Amino acid sequence: MEENVTYSSDQVRSRISEAFPTQVRFDSKVRPRRLFMSADKEALLKLCVLLKDQLGFDHCSLVTGVDRCDRFQTVYHITSYSSNITVEIVVDLPRDDPRVDSVTPLWEGANWHEREAYDMFGIIFNDHPRLERLLLPEDYTFFPMRKDCNKGGK
Numbered sequence: 001m002e003e004n005v006t007y008s009s010d011q012v013r014s015r016i017s018e019a020f021p022t023q024v025r026f027d028s029k030v031r032p033r034r035l036f037m038s039a040d041k042e043a044l045l046k047l048c049v050l051l052k053d054q055l056g057f058d059h060c061s062l063v064t065g066v067d068r069c070d071r072f073q074t075v076y077h078i079t080s081y082s083s084n085i086t087v088e089i090v091v092d093l094p095r096d097d098p099r100v101d102s103v104t105p106l107w108e109g110a111n112w113h114e115r116e117a118y119d120m121f122g123i124i125f126n127d128h129p130r131l132e133r134l135l136l137p138e139d140y141t142f143f144p145m146r147k148d149c150n151k152g153g154k
Contacts, residue, residue, distance in 0.1 A: 063113035
């Protein structure tokens with residue numbers, strides 16, 4: 001990306017729509033300098049590469065998991081400080097195989113967020129450099145933020 005280039009929310013939305021016409025869907029929520037979208041898990045890493053390399057999104061402030069009972073989700077907040085825009089990306093993951101590509105190779109700060117989502121929900125981040133428990137002991141056999149987790153891991 002060229003130095004000091006800024007984009008409007010409409011320009012970012014247009015670039016994403018052109019690159020991912022069916023794999024990314026924009027939410028109807030409207031807020032200044034915010035874009036809300038959902039993405040197919042197969043498109044997530046390519047979408048993030050576009051955001052970072054072509055549109056100047058230089059900070060990932062959030063990666064978290066959500067248990068929706070019938071599926072898991074990962075939620076990402078990624079910001080371009082030069083354009084003053086934050087995108088929220090939601091990715092649905094099947095309950096029986098909650099896997100998605102890691103964004104840690106793009107934003108090193110995502111490392112701890114992805115490890116926490118793994119630790120609490122059991123979401124696997126493909127190609128993560130060190131996917132292991134962060135808060136709980138390695139011998140725990142349950143993921144405490146899952147809605148199907150009984151008290152005490154039983």
